[in-house]
Amino acid sequence: MPIVTPTGEPVPRRRKTVALCRCGASTIKPYCDGTHKLINFRTEPDLPDPADLPDGRQ
Ligand code: FES
Numbered sequence: 793m794p795i796v797t798p799t800g801e802p803v804p805r806r807r808k809t810v811a812l813c814r815c816g817a818s819t820i821k822p823y824c825d826g827t828h829k830l831i832n833f834r835t836e837p838d839l840p841d842p843a844d845l846p847d848g849r850q
Pocket of ligand 1: 812813814815816817818823824825826827828829
């Protein structure tokens, strides 16, 4: 599946398998280049499954 910008321009990829950067520090955005390890990026703990909430809110 191609990655495109908000205006629909394709974003070239040089690798067969890619991950999207979530830390914002990658030098090859929107793709991850491993910089998250250097800056010790951590995500929030897993959120509860909405189906497990009392009123099903998301
Ligand atoms: S998530 Fe940003 S470099 Fe990996």
